Amino acid sequence: MAEDAKEGGAELVFHPMDQFIVKPLFGDGPVGLFTVTNVTFWMALTVLAIFALLVLGTSGRSTIPTRIQSIAELAYGFIRKMVEDVAGKDALPYFPYIMTLFMFIVFSNFLGLIPGSFTTTSHIAVTAVMAMAVFLAVTILGFVKNGAGFLGVFWISSAPLVLRPVLALIEVISYFVRPVSHSIRLAGNMMAGHAVIKVFAAFAPMVLISTGIGLVVTPLSIIAITAIYALEVLVSFIQAYVFTILTCVYLKDALHPHH
Amino acid sequence: MEGDVVQMGAYIGAGLACTGMGGAAVGVGHVVGNFLSGALRNPSAAGGQTATMFIGIAFSEALGIFSFLVALLLMFAV
Amino acid sequence: MASETHDAAGTASACVDAGGGAIGMPQLCGEWMGNQVFWLVITLIVIFFILSRIALPRIAAVLSERQGTITNDLAAAEDLKVKAQEAEEAYNKALADARAEAQNIVAATKAEIKAELDVATAKADAEIAAKAAEGEKAIAEIRANALVSVKDVAKDTAKELVSAMGGKADARSITSAVTAKLKG
DSSP: OOSOEEOSSSEEOOOTTGGGOOOBSSSSOOOOSSOOBHHHHHHHHHHHHHHIIIIITTTTOOSSOOHHHHHHHHHHHHHHHHIIIIIOGGGGGGHHHHHHHHHHHHHHHHHHTSTTOOOGGGSHHHHHHHHHHHHHHHHHHHHHHHGGGGGGGTSOTTSOTTTHHHHHHHHHHHHHHHHHHHHHHHHHHHHHHHHHHHHHHHHTTHHHHOHHHHHHHHHHHHHHHHHHHHHHHHHHHHHHHHHHHHHHHHHHHHHOOOO | OHHHHHHHHHHHHHHHHHHHHHHHHHHHHHHHHHHHHHHHHOHHHHHHHHHHHHHHHHHHHHHHHHHHHHHHIIIIIO | OTTTSOOSTTOSOSSBOTTSOBSSOGGGOHHHHHHHHHHHHHHHHHHHHIIIIIIHHHHHHHHHHHHHHHHHHHHHHHHHHHHHHHHHHHHHHHHHHHHHHHHHHHHHHHHHHHHHHHHHHHHHHHHHHHHHHHHHHHHHHHHHHHHHHHHHHHHHHHHHHHHHTTOOOOHHHHHHHHHHHHHO
């Protein structure tokens, strides 16, 4: 809602989407391909945070880990176990790529929770690139590893013969919807949560406009912001987890196309 | 005047699209509830199936996100 | 709606209005996508190299080293346990030995004491027997003496009695009569 709700002299200002605007970090010029923008800034912060956790945190290489080192080891073990359990042992060579995706998403999501920050993963352009990369990599890998046998992923040999062409059609469609749902799930979740917080934040100064309604609305919206924020903390992690585990599932399809 | 009608239609459509999110909520609740009832029957097997539950949640939740997206598109992009 | 409210004069972008607010969804603004994709690709490449060159090998090394340490420690603990068990066995054995020896000593001492006791008893018995024999001998002697005296007394008494009654008895017949009487 770009429109402002006017009521008397003061007004509630609804700009839930303004937090997603990309703007140049220096100056006021147009956003070109190589312009240093707030996207650059927050992605650089993500890199720094990952560097701090996984490189500086483990620089002690101690057998008895410090706190930060045990977090780093926890993340490592978590993703490694996920790859091994979901995609199988022969997927372990692709573990660094999956770890890269997971670390980037989880840190972007959590940095986006800082009030006033910019959430890079709430942009469909960003998640779509990652989802398409996963989709293309998995498809190419499937054909390279299995040749034409990769098409067996659409031909469900355990189903009755009559149903197989129908199922094959459904499987083909769902296969090509994968990158769409994969990217929109992450971006949509992040965008939705942040937009909802912003809408509630717009209701919070209601007490300045009308004291009667405001005494009810303002505390309610502040409580709602807190609650949604807590939910968002959970969602930030779960969406990173889901993105990663779906990547593992797709990878499993590429490595073992016959279910 | 014509533009107002289009805008009205877009807003009504956005509101209607949001009902789809309720369906996603029902679906996610169903997945988790069934997982929980199964897990309480056989707690030893529950640990290995948590990942499957999350995949199921992700799939059913994605459709709710789609309806949310349709609502946003109707409000901001049409 | 987007283009209707767009004020081209006051802004450098088609997606932002004059007041700096978003027009439509910023996510769908085409002119920002190239920039985002460019920086995303750079970010992902940087993260990938940080992870695959430095972080992951290091964490893997730390984890395997810890696994090795744990395995070694477990083996050492197993060794120590075996040693402790051996020590306990040795202790038990020593204890049993000591007990057996103590029992031996007790038995030997008992035997010794018994032997001494036996010897002493035998000696005492012998002494007692000797004393008894001596006593019997003395008694026999006394008895014999007594018999003789009894004979003498009887002879004298008989002689006196006979003479008191007015008879005259010769010594030989009195003796034989007394002897016969004594025997009877």
